[in-house]
Amino acid sequence: MSMNTQGRPTAPAAVSTPVIDTVSGSRGLLQREDLLFEIGTPETTGVDLPTPRGLKDRLGGVKRKADTGLAGLSEPQAVRHYMRLSQKNYAIDLGLFPLGSCTMKHNPRLNEKMARLPGFADIHPLQPQATVQGALELIDELATWLKTLTGMPSVAMSPKAGAHGELCGMLAIRQALIARGEGESRKRVLVPESAHGTNPATAVQCGFIVDEIKADKRGRVDMADLKSKLARTDDIAGIMLTNPNTCGLFETDIKDIADLIHAAGGYFYCDGANFNAIVGRVRPGDLGVDAMHINLHKTFSTPHGGGGPGSGPTVFSEALAPFAPVPFVIKDEDSFFRLVEQTEGAAKDSFGRMVAFHGQMGMFVRALTYMLSHGADGLKQVAEDAVLNANYIQARLKHVMTPAFEGFCMHEALFSDAFTADGIETIDIAKALIDEGYHPMTMYFPLVVHGAMLIEPTETESKAELDRFCDALESIARRAAQGDETLKGAPYLAPAKRLDETRAARKPVLKWTAPLPEQIAAE
Amino acid sequence: MTIYYTKDHEWIRVEGDTGTVGITSYAAGQLGDVVYVELPETGAKFARGDDFAVVESVKAASDVYAPVSGSVLEVNSALSEAPEKVNDAAEGDAWFVRVKLTDSGELSGLMDEAAYSAYCEGL
Amino acid sequence: MRYLPLTPEDRASMLATIGAKSAEDFYTDVPKSARLKAKIAGLPDHQGELAVERHMMKLAAKNRSASSGPFFVGAGAYKHHVPASVDMIIQRSEFLTTYTPYQPEIAQGTLQTLFEFQTQVSALTAMDVANASMYDGSTACAEAAVMAARVTKRRKVILSGGLHPHYAAATRLLCEAQGLTVMQLPVAIDGEGELGKSVDGETACVIGQSPNVFGTVTDLTSVAKSAHEKGALLVSVFTEAVSLGLVMPPGEMGADIAAGEGQSIGNGLNFGGPYVGLFACREKLVRQMPGRLCGETVDADGHRGFVLTLSTREQHIRRDKATSNICTNSGLCALAFTAHMTLLGGKGLKQLAELNHEAACELADTLGAMKGVEVLTPRFFNEFAIRTPVDAEAVLAMLDEAGVVGGVRASRLYPRDHLGDVILVAATECTTPDDIAAYAAALKEII
Numbered sequence A: 001m002s003m004n005t006q007g008r009p010t011a012p013a014a015v016s017t018p019v020i021d022t023v024s025g026s027r028g029l030l031q032r033e034d035l036l037f038e039i040g041t042p043e044t045t046g047v048d049l050p051t052p053r054g055l056k057d058r059l060g061g062v063k064r065k066a067d068t069g070l071a072g073l074s075e076p077q078a079v080r081h082y083m084r085l086s087q088k089n090y091a092i093d094l095g096l097f098p099l100g101s102c103t104m105k106h107n108p109r110l111n112e113k114m115a116r117l118p119g120f121a122d123i124h125p126l127q128p129q130a131t132v133q134g135a136l137e138l139i140d141e142l143a144t145w146l147k148t149l150t151g152m153p154s155v156a157m158s159p160k161a162g163a164h165g166e167l168c169g170m171l172a173i174r175q176a177l178i179a180r181g182e183g184e185s186r187k188r189v190l191v192p193e194s195a196h197g198t199n200p201a202t203a204v205q206c207g208f209i210v211d212e213i214k215a216d217k218r219g220r221v222d223m224a225d226l227k228s229k230l231a232r233t234d235d236i237a238g239i240m241l242t243n244p245n246t247c248g249l250f251e252t253d254i255k256d257i258a259d260l261i262h263a264a265g266g267y268f269y270c271d272g273a274n275f276n277a278i279v280g281r282v283r284p285g286d287l288g289v290d291a292m293h294i295n296l297h298k299t300f301s302t303p304h305g306g307g308g309p310g311s312g313p314t315v316f317s318e319a320l321a322p323f324a325p326v327p328f329v330i331k332d333e334d335s336f337f338r339l340v341e342q343t344e345g346a347a348k349d350s351f352g353r354m355v356a357f358h359g360q361m362g363m364f365v366r367a368l369t370y371m372l373s374h375g376a377d378g379l380k381q382v383a384e385d386a387v388l389n390a391n392y393i394q395a396r397l398k399h400v401m402t403p404a405f406e407g408f409c410m411h412e413a414l415f416s417d418a419f420t421a422d423g424i425e426t427i428d429i430a431k432a433l434i435d436e437g438y439h440p441m442t443m444y445f446p447l448v449v450h451g452a453m454l455i456e457p458t459e460t461e462s463k464a465e466l467d468r469f470c471d472a473l474e475s476i477a478r479r480a481a482q483g484d485e486t487l488k489g490a491p492y493l494a495p496a497k498r499l500d501e502t503r504a505a506r507k508p509v510l511k512w513t514a515p516l517p518e519q520i521a522a523e
Numbered sequence B: 001m002t003i004y005y006t007k008d009h010e011w012i013r014v015e016g017d018t019g020t021v022g023i024t025s026y027a028a029g030q031l032g033d034v035v036y037v038e039l040p041e042t043g044a045k046f047a048r049g050d051d052f053a054v055v056e057s058v059k060a061a062s063d064v065y066a067p068v069s070g071s072v073l074e075v076n077s078a079l080s081e082a083p084e085k086v087n088d089a090a091e092g093d094a095w096f097v098r099v100k101l102t103d104s105g106e107l108s109g110l111m112d113e114a115a116y117s118a119y120c121e122g123l
Numbered sequence C: 001m002r003y004l005p006l007t008p009e010d011r012a013s014m015l016a017t018i019g020a021k022s023a024e025d026f027y028t029d030v031p032k033s034a035r036l037k038a039k040i041a042g043l044p045d046h047q048g049e050l051a052v053e054r055h056m057m058k059l060a061a062k063n064r065s066a067s068s069g070p071f072f073v074g075a076g077a078y079k080h081h082v083p084a085s086v087d088m089i090i091q092r093s094e095f096l097t098t099y100t101p102y103q104p105e106i107a108q109g110t111l112q113t114l115f116e117f118q119t120q121v122s123a124l125t126a127m128d129v130a131n132a133s134m135y136d137g138s139t140a141c142a143e144a145a146v147m148a149a150r151v152t153k154r155r156k157v158i159l160s161g162g163l164h165p166h167y168a169a170a171t172r173l174l175c176e177a178q179g180l181t182v183m184q185l186p187v188a189i190d191g192e193g194e195l196g197k198s199v200d201g202e203t204a205c206v207i208g209q210s211p212n213v214f215g216t217v218t219d220l221t222s223v224a225k226s227a228h229e230k231g232a233l234l235v236s237v238f239t240e241a242v243s244l245g246l247v248m249p250p251g252e253m254g255a256d257i258a259a260g261e262g263q264s265i266g267n268g269l270n271f272g273g274p275y276v277g278l279f280a281c282r283e284k285l286v287r288q289m290p291g292r293l294c295g296e297t298v299d300a301d302g303h304r305g306f307v308l309t310l311s312t313r314e315q316h317i318r319r320d321k322a323t324s325n326i327c328t329n330s331g332l333c334a335l336a337f338t339a340h341m342t343l344l345g346g347k348g349l350k351q352l353a354e355l356n357h358e359a360a361c362e363l364a365d366t367l368g369a370m371k372g373v374e375v376l377t378p379r380f381f382n383e384f385a386i387r388t389p390v391d392a393e394a395v396l397a398m399l400d401e402a403g404v405v406g407g408v409r410a411s412r413l414y415p416r417d418h419l420g421d422v423i424l425v426a427a428t429e430c431t432t433p434d435d436i437a438a439y440a441a442a443l444k445e446i447i
């Protein structure tokens, strides 16, 4: 035979896994990565710029004294730095992301491709309007979709996110009250205690006073409490109500609530964060809503980007439309799309300008791309599948976990921690999900449910994914019910263990500082 | 020298017309790890029930209400450097402010130690 | 419907598990009169990728992109080159398709980049601490004003005559809604230095901008001094982040809060958004800051890690007493900023700033040498105002015909201030000598 001396094992040997502490600090595919300031130097650069010619400057002496000292990296180092860091993140593209209230649905890549067309990505907000007719037409087209889907006559496109949309809506209400001569007298805004924190925060940012209304046993607005809060009406500015609400339920008395508020002389602001549950099936305009923001980064699939950017166009009823902010786009008779930028003419009653330019164009492109992809027929199916998926999760888990309320839910399933053994908390269940390969659900929100666990699967999950998730959560829930103490150390398999938030808050370290020479010497 | 308690879990130790105010150990336990205490300025005046300080854990911020009306004589500035003291010694070293009482008659509306423990038992 | 994985069989079996007959059952809480039977009328049905792409490309084709010819528009948004790797980094699914890092064990990637972002922004502005971003420069400016009012417990805000008018409008709106008084100083090309004179004992803050909307750079040190003497704060605003590589930053002038636009670093023009608001302040004011903050800590094994911290300032905990209502911010744009800043490094940033400045100097020399054209901005970084002998709108229209996007007419920003013959002109590292020559040649034809 011809002897091959290169033989080596090609099947694993029977060795039990030792505890491995690596020298490099990396663990297999998960690379250790220090802060960029510890890797780079201020002299290093990953761009090749021409050398300045050394002209005499025209800064009149207003020059920077100390250099930034910021470290740079060469391109390969920089790409690796961020690539390695990216590996420590969970993402929708990796798996189900059941964060209630956040609508973490699939972000189509076509959206990204379209948003990068130079005709959208490389145009300046103050270019002559004749050179951006396609952009203005796109804004107008998206506005038409939003108005049609909500059944509302007007929409402000400039708000930068959901909370900014809330600000837009509440400023319009403020302006309408001023126009009625009641700006000073009507300051009270009713906000359910189950509301998202941005609602009370926004009301106060606009100079209103928040008056909380209770939830009833069914997780809806307590009508008796609402009526008692409306015993006095002459100071009522309006109500901020989420629908479907933050418990994942449709407010059954929504029309009565709208009527009561209107009869009291107030306006109805609807937080539209949960529009995904009803898009294409129910129009807020048919429910008596006066203003509602739409999170394009939830319902209309624009990516969350690790915390933003978002986009929060805000629709208005006839009553509030005149007070909407500038700028907005109108189509002239000769089909020229024109920006109204000043509070005069068509915008003479506008409350003003909220932000520098025209809103989140990059998000508009993505959202319209998504809408065109789904169409009116597809969007209706989106809502149905989102609600079906949530109810499926509720049905599969209601025997091991405690549903917060009876009956079907809308697009998210809400559980309380009533089923857990003493000493096991919602956070322990959430962290155990990480070990199973999932992002946790929203926890401890809404505040009206003890140890709340809010699960929103969205419509972009298959049945197989849902089953796998339910199997995992079911087993964790059983362990929680039995008081399995090991849950308290979870996650064990994540890139990091539980972090010390107390320490971070007591002695905040909010930026990197170069170690002192003594410290370096000591190492 | 007597110690009085409120239903909102503040305590006040009174000597003559001055009082030392803090939050109770029970409250500190409920808050979890205290990470920050915001105190008023010396000389500040407040009425009974006004919020005069804020005590924060990582996930909550709670207003602290004045058990009686008065003006601030001294604040415990050590708490800004070491908020964890509130967890260790809520009813001792971790007092918040010393006040000059406006109306010692207000004290009659407060609980004594026995009444306060009974109140906490019931929560 | 390519984004919907459920099959009809899945739906039927899931309904059976749930014990519902059809999806209708889930909507019984909706008032009958509001339940739509059919799909919403007036909108098209679903379309495949190809059809959607065609539609969008048709719209895109109706716009003139900044890279397609000589381009001199600035005034709050700037045409810079963004390295290819920056876009690759922000398109990584792990950054693009993740949420706010509320679960730090599986979000160390986002959190570490935020920590790096905060470090870079504080160094760039020469301030103690920076937050994890605001929506944009204008909203950052508005938040700075109301923060100053909270810090000083005063109710008057003074805006310089060179503050970008959109920033001034956004700031006025938020301040007035909160019952603050806003004093707007008259429009001035070179008036920032005068800001200190209007401070009184009621003033919460003065807001100055450098470079200002006319491009003027100003040392605000004496303004800071006047403000501090009266117990007020200085808010120092910028719209061109690249300028801080060369121009005196807020921290070196004694600013208490720095608020600005970070678009120039890492982010494209995008017709005005999304952008990234930069917000920094002195350490002792940190608890009054709006927005998210990322901080360093350790995990249960003692390894360094990062978390969102000091959250009791924020709406999700403090609700009606929060320092701001902001929730979603500009995360991914902040990442783009950080990645670009990392590629530049301190030295690269300075060099980039010098290139911008030199391009603007050259442009100013060329245009200023033309008969009838006057450069109005005395000291500038990469943009300045010119006065033309002909109405600015007509000039820009004619330049446009020659393929040159010549700037922003000041009257678009200031319709009531008689600035009809003023144009704001910007140059960056993207501006070539040919571009400048083209501008001059076209302008010569007009005047």
Ligand SMILES: Cc1ncc(COP(=O)(O)O)c(C=O)c1O
Residues within 6 Å of the ligand: A101, A102, A161, A162, A163, A164, A196, A198, A242, A246, A271, A273, A274, A295, A310, A311, A312, C326, C327, C328
């Ligand atoms: C119910 C609800 N309202 C408002 C908001 C705020 O939206 P944004 O984060 O876009 O400002 C959210 C987002 O988390 C939400 O869930």
